[in-house]
Amino acid sequence: MEDFKSVIDKYYPLLYKIGRSFTNNKADFDDLYQEMLIQVYHSMKQFKGKSKMSTWIYRVALNSAISYSRKHKRKEREISRDNFNLHENSSDEKNDVNEREKKIELLYESINELKKDERALILLHLEGKQYDEIAEIMGISRTNTGVKIMRIRKKLQRILTKKGYERI
Amino acid sequence: MNEFDINNIWNTDHQEAFDHYQSLSDIEKIAKKQSGNILYKIRRNMIIEFIITLIIAVAIGLAILNWDIMLFSGYVVIMVISVYISFREYYKCHIMIKHVNQKNITKAIKDYLDILKNYIRRTKIWVNYITPVAFITGIVLTVISQSPGENLTNLLLHIGLAVLTGIPFLILIIWFANKKYINWVYGRQYENLKSILQRLESYENGS
Numbered sequence: 001m002e003d004f005k006s007v008i009d010k011y012y013p014l015l016y017k018i019g020r021s022f023t024n025n026k027a028d029f030d031d032l033y034q035e036m037l038i039q040v041y042h043s044m045k046q047f048k049g050k051s052k053m054s055t056w057i058y059r060v061a062l063n064s065a066i067s068y069s070r071k072h073k074r075k076e077r078e079i080s081r082d083n084f085n086l087h088e089n090s091s092d093e094k095n096d097v098n099e100r101e102k103k104i105e106l107l108y109e110s111i112n113e114l115k116k117d118e119r120a121l122i123l124l125h126l127e128g129k130q131y132d133e134i135a136e137i138m139g140i141s142r143t144n145t146g147v148k149i150m151r152i153r154k155k156l157q158r159i160l161t162k163k164g165y166e167r168i
Numbered sequence: 169m170n171e172f173d174i175n176n177i178w179n180t181d182h183q184e185a186f187d188h189y190q191s192l193s194d195i196e197k198i199a200k201k202q203s204g205n206i207l208y209k210i211r212r213n214m215i216i217e218f219i220i221t222l223i224i225a226v227a228i229g230l231a232i233l234n235w236d237i238m239l240f241s242g243y244v245v246i247m248v249i250s251v252y253i254s255f256r257e258y259y260k261c262h263i264m265i266k267h268v269n270q271k272n273i274t275k276a277i278k279d280y281l282d283i284l285k286n287y288i289r290r291t292k293i294w295v296n297y298i299t300p301v302a303f304i305t306g307i308v309l310t311v312i313s314q315s316p317g318e319n320l321t322n323l324l325l326h327i328g329l330a331v332l333t334g335i336p337f338l339i340l341i342i343w344f345a346n347k348k349y350i351n352w353v354y355g356r357q358y359e360n361l362k363s364i365l366q367r368l369e370s371y372e373n374g375s
Contacts, residue, residue: 012185013185016185017178017185034197034198034201037197038198038201038202041198100177100180103177104170104177104180107172107174107177107178107343119325126174126175127178128176156174160172160174164170165171
């Protein structure tokens with residue numbers, strides 16, 4: 001079985017993305033990131049290898065994120081997303097990097113406007129997971145997964161359109 | 169209207185994750201958070217324990233004053249000393265925990281464990297050995313002060329017999345109750361801190 005360090009080495013981008021999708025400021029992000037690490041750490045003892053490691057990590061991390069998000073619902077609404085500056089950008093950074101970062105920021109901002117289970121579903125979809133695996137992680141049927149993802153994509157498109165972008 | 173390729177943007181967001189990951193020592197963050205929670209519980213338990221000690225001492229003191237008897241005068245003295253010692257122990261421990269350098273979390277947890285270990289050891293000594301002695305001293309002082317005309321040798325003989333028959337039983341009860349109590353209030357926290365340290369060390373050795 002993989003140890004904690006190799007699991008985190010492998011899945012940190014995923015934890016990062018989940019963290020960003022479920023919080024709207026740096027303090028909450030750090031808090032949730034730690035929470036996910038703790039949950040993964042503790043749950044590793046219970047991992048029996050019946051499902052794929054990635055499926056299991058997604059399930060643990062998403063459950064932590066959804067439950068964290070539920071607990072911090074009020075706070076989440078009050079704090080502006082402008083507070084989310086994980087890295088300070090210097091003024092001489094190239095325009096294309098700024099543009100890319102701006103789009104990343106906008107994507108997270110739009111995902112954040114979705115409901116909690118919708119965020120989890122779109123996240124798994126964007127990660128390239130197949131409907132079967134998404135259904136297993138989320139505990140819903142495959143057909144339902146497909147329908148929901150279609151709806152969420154449309155919803156996300158509407159949000160982005162309102163912000164002046166067109167999804168392709 | 170600007171183009172926005174969700175999948176492409178999603179997949180390019182790795183650099184920031186990488187930068188963030190580099191700035192974190194994950195296991196240390198976990199250890200810090202968990203040890204912080206444990207320390208909070210330890211300090212909370214100490215405060216509750218001291219407040220209860222104080223309430224009991226004040227209640228007994230008031231009862232003695234209300235009865236207007238000095239039968240238990242020896243106990244009052246012992247009680248005041250006990251409260252003072254308890255307060256000193258709690259305060260000392262509190263200050264020591266507060267002054268632990270948290271920059272190196274492994275070292276900090278080791279220090280916390282040492283402080284807690286010493287605290288538990290001192291508490292055990294006080295409760296298991298000093299309390300029965302103080303209890304007996306209280307009886308002796310009270311009986312002597314209440315029997316001015318009695319022959320001191322006879323008095324001490326009677327007290328000695330009472331003590332010899334009562335003290336093993338008393339020590340046994342105190343020892344057993346104290347063991348359970350310390351394990352309940354501090355033992356679990358000590359073990360939890362120890363396991364965090366072990367994980368931290370195994371992680372550091374493995375990386």
